[in-house]
Structure formats: C-alpha cells, structure tokens
Amino acid sequence: MAKVRTRYAPSPTGHLHIGNARTALFSYLFARKNGGDFIIRIEDTDTERNVPGGEYSQMAGLKWLGLDWDESIDKGGPYGPYRCMERLDIYKKYVDKLLAEGKAYKSYSTPEELEKERQEQLARGQAPKYSGWDRDLTPEQQAKLEAEGRVPSIRFRVPEGRIISFEDAVRGEVKFESDGIGDFVIMRPDGRPTYNFACVIDDALMEITHVIRGEEHISNTPRQILIYEALGFQPPQFAHIPLILNQEGKKMSKRDESIVQFIDQYKELGYLPESLVNFMALLGWAPEGEEEIFTLEELCQIFSLERISKAPAIFDTGKLKWMNNHYIKKASLERIVDLAIPYFEQAGLITLPLSEEKKNWITRVVALYQEQLDQVSSIVELSEIFFRQEVEYSEEGKQVLAEEHVPAVLGSFLAKLEEVEEFNPDQIKTVFKKVQKETGYKGKQLFMPIRVAVTGEVHGPDLRETLSLIGLETVKQRLQKLVDNKE
RNA sequence: GGCCCGUUGGUGAAGCGGUUAACACACCAGCCUUUCACGCUGGCAUGCAGGGGUUCGAAUCCCCUACGGGUCACCA
Numbered sequence: 001m002a003k004v005r006t007r008y009a010p011s012p013t014g015h016l017h018i019g020n021a022r023t024a025l026f027s028y029l030f031a032r033k034n035g036g037d038f039i040i041r042i043e044d045t046d047t048e049r050n051v052p053g054g055e056y057s058q059m060a061g062l063k064w065l066g067l068d069w070d071e072s073i074d075k076g077g078p079y080g081p082y083r084c085m086e087r088l089d090i091y092k093k094y095v096d097k098l099l100a101e102g103k104a105y106k107s108y109s110t111p112e113e114l115e116k117e118r119q120e121q122l123a124r125g126q127a128p129k130y131s132g133w134d135r136d137l138t139p140e141q142q143a144k145l146e147a148e149g150r151v152p153s154i155r156f157r158v159p160e161g162r163i164i165s166f167e168d169a170v171r172g173e174v175k176f177e178s179d180g181i182g183d184f185v186i187m188r189p190d191g192r193p194t195y196n197f198a199c200v201i202d203d204a205l206m207e208i209t210h211v212i213r214g215e216e217h218i219s220n221t222p223r224q225i226l227i228y229e230a231l232g233f234q235p236p237q238f239a240h241i242p243l244i245l246n247q248e249g250k251k252m253s254k255r256d257e258s259i260v261q262f263i264d265q266y267k268e269l270g271y272l273p274e275s276l277v278n279f280m281a282l283l284g285w286a287p288e289g290e291e292e293i294f295t296l297e298e299l300c301q302i303f304s305l306e307r308i309s310k311a312p313a314i315f316d317t318g319k320l321k322w323m324n325n326h327y328i329k330k331a332s333l334e335r336i337v338d339l340a341i342p343y344f345e346q347a348g349l350i351t352l353p354l355s356e357e358k359k360n361w362i363t364r365v366v367a368l369y370q371e372q373l374d375q376v377s378s379i380v381e382l383s384e385i386f387f388r389q390e391v392e393y394s395e396e397g398k399q400v401l402a403e404e405h406v407p408a409v410l411g412s413f414l415a416k417l418e419e420v421e422e423f424n425p426d427q428i429k430t431v432f433k434k435v436q437k438e439t440g441y442k443g444k445q446l447f448m449p450i451r452v453a454v455t456g457e458v459h460g461p462d463l464r465e466t467l468s469l470i471g472l473e474t475v476k477q478r479l480q481k482l483v484d485n486k487e
Numbered sequence: 488g489g490c491c492c493g494u495u496g497g498u499g500a501a502g503c504g505g506u507u508a509a510c511a512c513a514c515c516a517g518c519c520u521u522u523c524a525c526g527c528u529g530g531c532a533u534g535c536a537g538g539g540g541u542u543c544g545a546a547u548c549c550c551c552u553a554c555g556g557g558u559c560a561c562c563a
Contacts (some may be wrong), residue, residue, distance in 0.1 A: 011563050046562055111561065118560085127489045128559060153561055171492075180490055180559075188561045195563050218491070219558040242556095247498080249555060282511095286501060290510045309500085310492070312556065316499045319512050329525080372524045432521095447521035459523035 004036025006210050008062075008069075009199070011043045012054025016061030016263040018315075019214065019244050019252065022280040026241055027212045028067045029281070029303035036209070040072035041202060042083045045192050055083075061263040065273045066296050079206040084198050091193040094201055094231060095154050095186065103230045104186060106152035108134050108145045130155070130182035151189040156197075156227065158183050164222040169210075169239035169305040176222040184223055200224045204233040212239045212305075215312075239305050242284045242312045249314065259315055270339055270376025271320075275327040279320050284313035293326065325374040337366045339376045347380045349387045364469055368461040386469055391456040391478055400458060405441055406449040407483065412438050413450055414479040423472040425464035432464075454478050 008024035010016075024040075031038040040059065044050050055073060062069070071077025081087055098104035109117070109130075118128045135157065137145070146152070162178035186197035193201070199220075203211060218240045228235040246252050246259050260266060266276055274295065281299050282292060285308050294302070328336060341362065344350045350358065369382045393401065400406070412435045420427050436442045451463055454475050460466055467475055 009563085013563080043563060049562070107561095109561095114561080122488080125488045129489095155561095174491075176490075182559085185561045190561095192561085194561065199563085214557095215492080216557060217563085220563090242493085245556075251556070282500085288501095290501085292500095292511060311500095312493065314499060316512070319499060322512055369524085371526090442521085444521050451522070457523090461523070463521070 002207070002209055004031055004034040004210060005039060005206070005208050006031040006036065006212060007039040007041050007203070007206065007208050009041045009043050009202075010058045011046060011049065012051065012058060013046075013049045014051055014054055015057050018259075018261050018263065018266075018280065020058075021061060021065065021263050021276075022244065022283050023212065023214055023241065024062055024067060025065070025277065025280050026239075026285070026303070026308075027210075028069075029299050030210060030212060030239075030305065032300040033303050037070040038067075039077070039079070039206060039208070040069045040082065041206070042073055043195065043198065045084045045195065045198055047085070047192065057264070064267060065263065065277055084193070084202065087198070087202065088191055088193075090205070091187065091198060091201055092191060095193075095197075098156070098186075098230060099154065101230075102157070104154050104156050105135055105183075106137070106142055107155040107183070107185065108137075108142075108150045108152050110150070127180065128182075129180070130184070132183050135183065153185045153189050154187040155183040156186045156223070156230070158223075158226060164225055166221060166225055166235065166238060168218070168221075169237055170242075170308045171218075171240060171310060174218065174221070176219070178222070178226070181223060181226075186227070196220055196223050197227060200227040200231075200233070203236055204228065204231070208236050210237045210239060210305075212241060215240045215243050239308065241308055242310060244283055245312045245314050247314060247317065249312075252315065259317060268377070270343065270373075270378070271324050272327045272331065275320070275324040278327075279323050283315070284309050293323075321374040325372070328373045328376065329371050333363065333367055333370060336370055336373070336376060337363050340366050340379045343377050343380050349380065361469065364465065368465060368469075385455045385457065385460065385466075388456075391454070393452065393456045394458065396458045397452040397456050400448050400452045401482070403449070405439070405445060408439050409435065409441055409446060409449045410453055410479055411483055414476065414483060417472065417476055417479075420472065423468055423475075425462075425468050428464040428467050453482050 006027040008027050010020055028038045042055050059072070059074065071079060071082065073082045095104065117131060121128045142152070158178055158181050160179060163175055164178055165173055165175040168174050184196065185194050187193050221238055225235055244252060246256055252259060252261060254261065260269065263276070277296050277299070278294055281294065281303070285303070287294070287302055288307070341350070341354070344362065345352055350362065354362065365383050365386050366379060369379060373379060373382070413431065416431045416434050420431060432446065436446055439446070447463055448458065451460060452458060454467060454470060
C-alpha cells in the first residue's frame with residue numbers, strides 16, 4: 001500500500017475561507033490518521049485573480065488553526081515546485097504528448113464566439129456544450145486561422161459514448177456520460193493550463209493518493225479521469241465532501257452577511273482556533289460516539305472518510321458560539337487575558353504597556369467574565385461597568401433604589417467603609433456583615449441596593465470582587481452622592 | 488433545460504430492515520446563588536418532506552411528486 005498523500009490546493013485569491021479551511025482540515029486529518037503526508041499546492045493559474053499576499057494569508061490561517069504540512073512553497077519537498085505557475089514546462093510536456101497522440105487539438109474559437117455559442121444554446125434550452133467545429137481541422141485550415149491572427153488554445157478531445165464512473169469515498173459509485181461533456185480547454189493560448197488539467201498532472205506527479213475536496217468539484221471529476229486515462233496515470237481515490245450551507249439552507253456566498261466566513265475574522269473576534277477546528281470537523285462529518293468535543297490530536301485519531309455525510313452541512317452559528325464559550329472556559333485565565341488586552345486597548349480603555357498593577361487589575365476583571373464569554377472581543381462590552389466614569393442607573397436599578405430601606409443600607413455601608421484598611425473581597429465581606437447586623441437587612445435587600453448604587457445595574461458578577469475592583473474611592477463617591485440626594 | 492445529489496424536532500445531527508428515534512444547541516421548568524453568568528436535574532419528534540409500493544415488520548429498500556442544492560467556463 002502506497003503511503004497516503006493528501007493535498008490542499010487553494011488559489012491565492014484571498015483570505016482563508018471557512019469552507020476551504022474545512023477541506024484542508026479533512027485532508028490534513030485523513031493524512032495524519034493514516035500516517036501520511038499533507039501537501040499544500042498553490043493553484044495560481046488564474047493569474048488575474050491572484051492577489052498579492054494570498055498565499056501567505058492562506059498558510060497563516062492554517063497555521064493559526066494548528067495545521068502543519070509536509071511539503072509546500074515555504075518548505076519545499078521532493079515533488080516541487082508547489083506553485084502551478086512554476087510548473088508550466090511540465091504541463092507543456094504533457095499537452096504536447098496529448099496533441100501528438102490526437103487526444104487533444106488546437107482550438108480556434110475566441111472568447112467572444114464561445115460566449116455567443118453558449119448564449120444561443122441556452123436560449124434554445126440546450127445544455128451548453130462546445131460544438132467541436134475545429135476538432136478535425138487539416139494543418140492547412142489551422143494555418144489559415146492562425147494567419148488571421150488567431151492563437152489556439154488546446155482542447156481535450158472527449159470520447160463519445162463513454163460512461164465514466166468512479167468510486168467516491170463519500171458517495172459511492174458516481175457515473176457520468178461522456179456525451180454530456182464538451183471538449184474542454186486544457187491549456188490557454190498563452191501556455192497556462194486550466195484547473196482541470198493542472199490538477200491532474202500535479203496530483204499524479206505528486207503521487208497524491210486521496211483527493212478530498214468540495215462537492216462542487218464532483219462534475220469536474222469525469223473530465224479529470226479522462227485525462228488520467230489519456231496519460232496513463234492511475235487516478236487517486238476521490239472523496240467529495242458536502243457543501244456548507246447558511247442557516248437559510250443556501251450556499252454561502254462571499255457577500256452573505258449572516259455568517260462570518262473567513263478564518264482571520266474569527267481570529268479578530270476572539271475565537272479560539274481549537275473551537276473552530278472542532279466545529280469545522282463536525283461540518284459534514286460525525287464521530288462514532290456521543291462525544292463531540294475533540295482536540296486536533298483526537299480528531300487525527302478518529303477521523304474517517306466513511307463517516308462523512310452526503311447531505312449538505314448547515315452552518316449553525318449558535319453552536320459555534322457555544323463551542324467557543326466552552327473552549328474559553330477551559331482555557332487558562334492568562335491566555336484569555338492576553339487575548340483580551342488588545343480589545344481594551346483598541347477601545348481606548350487602557351494604554352500599553354500595562355503596569356504590573358494594571359495588569360493584575362485587568363486580569364481580575366477578565367476572570368469575572370471568562371465563564372460567559374463566547375468571543376473574547378465581547379469582554380469590552382461585558383466589563384463596561386469597570387470603565388465608566390459616571391454611573392448610569394438602569395430602569396430596574398432606579399426601582400431598586402426607590403425602595404424604602406435603601407437609604408439605611410447605603411448610609412450604614414458608607415459609614416462602615418471608613419474603617420476599612422484594605423479594600424479587598426474579604427474585608428468587604430466583613431463590612432457586609434457589620435451592615436447586616438446594624439440594619440437588620442440581609443440577602444437581596446442588603447446586596448441589591450449596594451450593587452445598584454455602585455454599578456447602576458441589578459445584574460452583574462460577584463459583588464465583593466466588583467466593589468474591590470472599582471476601588472474604594474469611587475465606591476464611596478457614588479454612595480455619597482446618593483446619600484446626599486436623599487437628604 | 489440536461490446530468491448528479493440531498494430532505495430526520497425550533498436548530499445542528501446520529502441512525503445502514505425490528506431502537507422507548509441517540510447526542511448537542513436553543514427553549515421551558517426546577518435546583519444552586521445576594522443578582523447575572525456558570526453548573527446540575529428534568530421536559531421538549533405518536534414522528535423521520537408528501538404519496539405510493541416491497542416486507543411479518545421501513546426513517547432505513549424501490550418508484551413518483553415537491554422542495555433545496557451542485558454542475559454544465561480559456562474560475563478554482
């Protein structure tokens with residue numbers, strides 16, 4: 001059995017999309033599960049769409065997710081180069097071979113003519129398919145067309161009347177009739193191969209054993225198989241994974257606002273890579289048991305092609321949030337604090353570098369909210385009360401403050417605060433006890449007025465810690481103001 | 488339009504001829520708690536898109552219909 005080799009072959013047209021990331025993940029998991037190699041190859045033959053930095057961005061995204069690879073443009077490998085545009089001479093060699101054997105031919109239609117032909121077929125209700133008018137031109141005819149200034153592209157001659165079938169690891173046997181496939185371009189006039197051609201040559205030469213890719217490629221597969229056959233290559237095992245749909249059941253489009261679609265956006269929002277990995281693994285794949293929380297390492301152990309679903313996967317954003325919260329709770333406080341600091345800084349709430357004291361303070365604030373954070377960026381909004389200069393009393397808060405016993409509690413609390421030496425949670429606890437003894441109020445009646453008086457809100461994290469973090473002076477000021485108003 | 492694929496609760500998703508139709512999210516109720524959040528316990532599909540078959544027996548197999556999706560590029 002040959003060593004398993006899988007690849008992720010992005011075109012460097014932009015940032016790492018969640019769908020591509022999941023394809024890469026599946027390919028990675030399958031390779032690791034089987035002790036194989038994972039390769040990244042850059043499909044940059046559509047030179048007009050390539051964006052500068054696209055390659056780096058793709059790889060940075062994968063790296064952030066925790067995926068690594070064995071061969072690629074950054075580290076080389078025995079099957080390079082790993083960028084299609086650096087393999088042009090290789091493609092040419094195989095095109096020449098097909099040409100010589102009559103399995104491909106020079107085609108002279110211009111893009112304008114093709115588009116016109118296409119539109120006409122569509123208008124007639126026909127399936128668009130290349131006419132093949134220039135399939136069997138004589139050298140003289142070709143010379144004449146070239147004299148007109150036409151530069152030929154190379155088309156693959158699709159055999160007639162064939163049934164092309166292959167065994168897909170996800171879908172089982174898949175069949176296509178060759179008659180539904182028109183002769184397709186494998187090399188553009190300028191010598192750049194098209195995807196279907198480059199993909200076959202590269203996968204074959206790089207000895208890729210398993211091609212795991214999105215379902216949208218399923219209809220490309222018969223074309224590619226034809227090329228494998230024409231060149232005498234052994235096709236790999238194919239596995240077409242289901243598409244990811246948004247919550248309306250529609251294919252995610254780049255413009256779709258309902259879902260955050262790019263990996264670096266998740267990073268910016270404060271998602272943890274392990275939650276994204278876990279979540280993506282469950283997009284179209286299901287583990288055997290009931291457990292659904294897995295580390296990357298665990299996934300490498302249990303992943304299998306057999307358990308990939310045929311039905312499209314729906315992107316459940318609520319579930320992702322829940323999962324991210326799960327991992328945030330599991331993470332160390334220190335890690336979450338480090339992630340949180342930039343958000344505070346961007347919001348203008350703190351300035352860097354942080355003093356030791358301020359860092360400790362921030363750490364305590366973050367600790368208060370760690371268990372309810374579903375994305376780290378939310379920390380700014382959640383912890384708002386610790387950064388406000390003035391208290392703003394909510395409607396519910398005002399109602400609490402209007403209660404009869406409130407002045408007594410507040411007055412007593414304020415007075416007892418004078419005796420405090422260090423304003424820490426323990427000391428505050430003893431102050432509470434004293435106030436309780438003096439006023440006779442306890443529980444909700446005791447704590448709620450104090451909470452509202454200092455924070456303006458009826459809800460919030462642990463009161464003692466909250467007071468301690470807001471600081472003695474501010475607490476006294478706020479209480480004093482209320483006590484004064486009452487009098 | 489041709490060809491391919493899919494359809495299980497409010498949501499995601501197991502299920503591969505005989506199950507009380509997992510599990511999770513959400514939601515509701517209760518507990519915990521000064522409040523919120525977390526956590527815990529319980530509730531939540533007489534039903535597997537609809538209609539026909541096959542079978543002693545079907546979410547599971549077959550056919551039709553509906554709906555959704557993919558694809559038919561000198562884009563990957």
